[in-house]
Amino acid sequence: MTAKNDPSRSLALLWGSHTTPGRSGLTVRSIVTAATAIADAEGLAAATMRRVADRLGVGTMSLYTHVPGRAELTELMIDIAYGELYADVDEPAKATGGWREGLRLVGERNWDLYQRHPWLLQATGARPVLGPHATLKYEAELRPLDGIGLTDVQMDSVLTLVLTHVEGVARIQADLARTEDGSGMSDQEWWLSTAPALEKVMDASRFPTASRVGQAAGEHHQASVDPAHAFRFGLARILDGVERLIEEKSPEAGEG
């Protein structure tokens, strides 16, 4: 019994105590911390069971005493990381500037978190991690949207939109960083070394808009992509779109 997918097994692990040590001082907490440190520095793939165990000075299989498997370890890493987001559950709702600044704070904090822990992007999957910090995150992020005229379903949709945007742009950023230090070549270097070969093989006159816009964007960002700019530009558009949705619902508010 206690099958691998048993939901209560995972939940008990997530919500339980992580600090009761075994004989050698090994705890769930120390395992998660070690795995996170490796993943921060070298990506989720580098945080193998062997690497984590080595870092802790224990045998690989010892980890399995505290954690059912790699999947569950990853869930723990995610939930613990979410704990870094907000000082308290009301932080976004207390932002001066109303729902708009609150939602912007949510975006920024998630963005910052992805900068610190890019592996989160490779780790989060279909099913939400129902740990204590994940739950608190959802609560904290919904509060600034409460009582401003949106339905409950719309509140959820708006938050999902913002979080999806942050995640998407952060993923581009993380892929970029990973590729750059995997290949030892910056985005700009890569482009400079690729462009001449590309010109040889493609006929730019067939792609006039792409050539013009691509060139302009490349020069403006000094790179082929600029995730930080995409984040801010996109967030601004999205907040404007949400504002319009709210205005539509309370037309009498006018433009006061």
Add this chain to the structure above:
Amino acid sequence: MTAKNDPSRSLALLWGSHTTPGRSGLTVRSIVTAATAIADAEGLAAATMRRVADRLGVGTMSLYTHVPGRAELTELMIDIAYGELYADVDEPAKATGGWREGLRLVGERNWDLYQRHPWLLQATGARPVLGPHATLKYEAELRPLDGIGLTDVQMDSVLTLVLTHVEGVARIQADLARTEDGSGMSDQEWWLSTAPALEKVMDASRFPTASRVGQAAGEHHQASVDPAHAFRFGLARILDGVERLIEEKSPEAGEG
């Protein structure tokens, strides 16, 4: 020489002919087609070199005669898939309804493509695939935004925003589908089997907004997440936000 990263190696492969056969009839095209078929059905991870070779009735290592490695095979798969997007390069620009409907078409077509080829989400990385179809895609998707008052940089930013949104939501959808038929459990089943255990371990009164909104959203979508709804809701907000950006730039256009 002809190092693994040699950009002109990749480019020549992408832009070259894929239909000149070897002794056993093996071609780049047939390899890509086989790999795509497997990936469509079972995910990118299932399209291993061994599986692809088996499907073609050749030895595993024979693939390496035509394709330098798995990474390059994946690039080819991506570029070929992009070829399915538009009937011709002016299709989005010709949409009735101006830039807004053109951009919506771009969103919908990319969404549909991700439905057909979910592995694209696992395959696309930091650096764009500079193949012929990828280039044509960029050209086609920029055209509806040309000449409506946006700067070149803004055109690129708006397109990036829409594509990032589609990708993000499609990724949620794909993760969900993969998890569902990996575990043989639907999202709803998973939730029904998890919720009771969750209630035991978490105190709902600490998370009033999350509980209320989560419940409302869950009931409305009949699932814990609804990617199709997120796609449409988000796209509508984004298009509204872009509209406001365009209006700001030509204030005299007023609200006529």
Add this chain to the structure above:
DNA sequence: GGCGGTACCGTACCTTGTACGGTACGAGGT
């Protein structure tokens, strides 16, 4: 008819998660 290039492929190595079965530590009872 012979020769050279290249398409094809069998074998082997390395890496990762984890099943399995053993070992040994330490707490509790006598």
Add this chain to the structure above:
DNA sequence: ACCTCGTACCGTACAAGGTACGGTACCGCC
């Protein structure tokens, strides 16, 4: 003080995947 038993710890082994290496055999050309 000693024995016992639960469980923390871990060594070994296996399967799967990418691909390096070195061979084999086919085809076109002289």
